[in-house]
Amino acid sequence: MTLNFAGKLVDASQILVMGIINLNHDSFFPGSRARNESDLLQKVEQQLAEGADIIDLGFMSSRPGAKVSDPGEEAENIGKAIDVVLQHFPDTILSVDTLHSAVAEHSIALGARMINDISAGTYDENMLSTVSKYKVPYCIMHMKGLPENMQEDTTYEDVVLDVVYYLAERKKAAREAGIIDVVVDPGFGFGKSIDQNYELLNKLKFCNTLDAPVLVGLSRKSMIYKYLDISPEEALNATTALHMMALQNGAHILRVHDVRPAKECIKMFKKYSNPLTKP
Numbered sequence: 001m002t003l004n005f006a007g008k009l010v011d012a013s014q015i016l017v018m019g020i021i022n023l024n025h026d027s028f029f030p031g032s033r034a035r036n037e038s039d040l041l042q043k044v045e046q047q048l049a050e051g052a053d054i055i056d057l058g059f060m061s062s063r064p065g066a067k068v069s070d071p072g073e074e075a076e077n078i079g080k081a082i083d084v085v086l087q088h089f090p091d092t093i094l095s096v097d098t099l100h101s102a103v104a105e106h107s108i109a110l111g112a113r114m115i116n117d118i119s120a121g122t123y124d125e126n127m128l129s130t131v132s133k134y135k136v137p138y139c140i141m142h143m144k145g146l147p148e149n150m151q152e153d154t155t156y157e158d159v160v161l162d163v164v165y166y167l168a169e170r171k172k173a174a175r176e177a178g179i180i181d182v183v184v185d186p187g188f189g190f191g192k193s194i195d196q197n198y199e200l201l202n203k204l205k206f207c208n209t210l211d212a213p214v215l216v217g218l219s220r221k222s223m224i225y226k227y228l229d230i231s232p233e234e235a236l237n238a239t240t241a242l243h244m245m246a247l248q249n250g251a252h253i254l255r256v257h258d259v260r261p262a263k264e265c266i267k268m269f270k271k272y273s274n275p276l277t278k279p
Helices: 037-049 071-088 101-110 127-134 159-176 194-202 204-210 222-228 236-248 259-273
Strands: 002-005 008-011 016-022 054-058 094-097 114-117 138-141 182-185 253-256
Touching (some): 054 071, 159 182, 194 222, 194 236
Parallel strands (some): 094 114, 138 182
């Protein structure tokens, strides 16, 4: 469960928090968007102060219906953000959310220490070899199709087994390409109905059979706000409830919009799991 971030070893079994920052104007939760350089730095500073272990920078919106980004435009925007963040917070572990190998390579060269790929290397044939070349952790996620069409077909023979088998196959491909540190993400909200998302959460422990840290992205998603008939802005309380369920079912990394509540949830989970745990 130890991940090597360019020489900095981090034990994922201690449960990590990945803070989300979007560099677009189209992501489903407006609170995650960095409107300019000042806003970006303020968000990074706040997330680090609240205890984020990793900051995940993304340019392409992956909400249902969103189109795949232009790699040149994405590389330019991500690159500027990496430069700005590392100038002010040089010790930050930056992850880059991209499915383009050119963006991954550009980002790592500028100081990113992790690649988070919603396509698990299936969109860009050069992604696995690129990540392997630079020896950074690589997060593979389950998704049917691409964001623009992923909700058109959400049929599975068994959503849990299908997701686990897919992640096992993609982990094998990543390892065969030479990638050492692989993180798996079942892809809540990506090509799944609301009921399927909750079945997957209920049986998340099956992902632990993959012998890799399990990342979950539940924060403020439609499986929460559509089910409760509320807005994403109102979904923090229910997000925290689902985070506790994910931790009980074996999650190692929480990918979140709200770092402090997630850290507090982890602290309470550890106390619940071991009543003798000290603050």
